[in-house]
Amino acid sequence: MTRSTKAGRIALKQGATIAATFLGLVLVTFLIGRVMPLDPVTAAVGPDVSQEIYDAVKEEMGLNKPLLIQLLDYIGQVLRGDFGVSFSTNQPVIRDIARVFPATVELAAAGVLIGTLIGVPLGVLAAVKRGTAIDGAVRVVTLVGHSAPVFWKGLILLVVFYAALDWANGPGRLSVYYEGVVPTRTGLIVIDAILAREWDVMRDALGHLALPAFSLGYGAAAYIGRMTRSFMLDQLRQEYVSVARVKGLSEFRVVFTEVLPNCAVQLVTTIALTFGLLLEGAVLTETVFAWPGLGQYMTKAMFNADMNAVLGGTLVIGVIFVALNLGSDLLYRILDPRTRT
């Protein structure tokens, strides 16, 4: 078999898996949406409307049709690139997602970056100093990160660093006086400000991003730290570590040039999955920090039985996970030579 046919088969197989994943996602979300005891018609028209108007809107929304027809209609619509209109916002779902998703990406990226920068060194330290007071201290720090309620953590950060110390800006993505200063290009305000060379806006946006990103990043650091520790411990037990030490390599070099690179593959998966989870939208963090992201959007849509928005959002999240999986697969190949054959 030639290399190109093999690659073609792999691509085909992957393509089929992705298509099946999306179909499954649509199917499950659609059915859950239809069996939930929420009424999209009432949510759309209000509680006090007459029966005639209620019936007319129900007809208009296509909810009188059999479930299977509704599902097929929806799939047909999505294949044409039309995700419908969200009645929670009265805007096309695509436009809504284009607005809220960059906010989430900005927050999740900063969060996972902080999580990695704190989590990995902490994990390495805990593994190397296993059983010592340092290991204990790291465990306490990560335990707090894991178990402290997000809501509480967010408010504490606001009270201390925004209200009392004035080190960071408050809730929202920008201060009011910077609203509308920078044209939207990527939707990531920090990047848009840089592109527009508006440094004040960039500083303001970073000042707003700091606390929610740290709030998320701390939680992520706790997870990444614990995983790093366990990956490191696995590696430290291996024979090659003893060999390296016997050869007279300094402990620093053993850890950072021998052991840590061997954890890279697993770490990449962990970090990618953490990023994926953060991209789903951190509802509580977004709520405390008035961050208009995907989490708040989806939650509101779900309570309103706004199925177009819920389905659209779910598909976006599906795409993210598939893309992250493919991305980390690709990284494996780069990081681990054994996977290349």
Added chain:
Amino acid sequence: MNLKFASPLAIAVALSTGIPALHAETPSDTFVIVREISSIAEWDPAVSQILDVALINGDVYDSLVGFDPRNPDTLGGMLAESWSVSEDGMTITFKMREGVTFHSGNPVTSADPLFSFRRLMLIGREPSSNMRALGYSAENIDDYLSAPDPQTFVMKLPNKLAPTMVINMLTSSAFSVVDSELVKSHEVDGDFGAKWLSGRADGEASAGSGPFMIDTFRPQSLVMLSANEDYWRFKPAMKRVIYRHVPEAGTQRLLIEKGDADLAFNITATDAAAMAGAEGVKVEYRPSKKILYFGFNRMIEPFDDPRVVKAMRYLVDYEGLSNSIMKDIGTVHQTFVPAGFLGAVTETPFSLAVEKAKALLAEAGYPDGFEFTFTAYNRKPEMDLATSFQATAAQAGVKVDVVNAPVSQTIPLYRDQKLQALQLSYTAGYLDPNATASKFTFNPGAMPGADREAKWPSEMTYRLGWYPEDLSEKTAAAAQELDETKRTKMYEELQKAAWEDSPFVFLFQATQQLAMRDNVEGVFYDTRGSSFASVTKK
């Protein structure tokens, strides 16, 4: 382009070291409001009448009549300079104010209210219930509304109605006057421009003539209004009014205390009390048009017996709730007409009286109490009201199974008469007792000659299966009474009669807490309406 700042390392360093914050008071010509505004979806006043939309549209659109926010003591002409009522009370003629223009520059003429009221009726969405209450229908509207010349708008009434009530109704957001020329130019398939006006996008013109125009709308995030420099009444002191969606109450409090916002709507009672002493902050309490109530289904046992419902009235700890859960957010109010409205009865004859309740239950054949399902809104303070009721009802042997559910789940069941008992609130649409009387003591199905089998899911009385023939007729008569003294008395009697037979138990009139910076003056917000056009910052 210098992109080195974008490097992750630079961002990380910036984040980890903390950015020197750029804090300042909000700009002196900008009014920043923090509020939960995620429900705003449709902007058209003929399509949506949810509170957030009505609040903002109140500053974007003018009505024929309304209150001057600088001196809201008397109801006066807005787009109508004056009006006259025919002797029989069946025709109201409005003389339009000259020289007023819409935000687009189009002049305001009598063609505009005519177009606005017609489309309100013919679009037929929730706000059109106001037109139906006046006796209009899609079929008869053209026979009764006319604009004989650009300065005259004539409203003939299909049924006899108290002209004061009609004028009061015209202050509600449903009767906002839209720019007919502009809206018509966006009409698609006979939709009266509703699709365009409802789903507004950034940068689109506002179709009103009010003190502010909508500049920016980012759903579930931000609404930015800019001042209408040519506003006919006065030039607003604020150049911009910004509504920021801040869902969390604690966050709203921090923003006010730091001076990053001027007015917060959703702080908790505890926060409000704590904030009252904070530097630079003041908290004001304004009555609202919202009434909180319990409802018991007359079609489901044991509430088919009015004595059982009356027993429930004695099983609510009004005083205890008033000093705890409802402290500063509501006052005990036991009738459906909010205080401040014509004919409102503010007596509170009911208090927690377990023995009285037990006696009534024994009389009705339930000496050992009973068990029932009580559906309550899944948010505060509603959930807490239900829990308190559960505890007090238990004292009379009544077991209350509380089900907390979102409104989107509750309303369909309520409309279908399927709820045994519930807790909900109702906000009067306009400043007249008929706004609530028509909902709580009137059932169209109970009127003489009405079809008893017909469905009226928009009516609260129908939803609880209550067909009060006498009270329905009396409610209709009160709406028609031309003599104001007599009319007042009729509403007072209606409210007292409802205590005996009604399946509704009224508990509280909600209070709106306004947490503000102490340099803010001139906020108009109470049962009469709201506006930020008169706001100044010292």
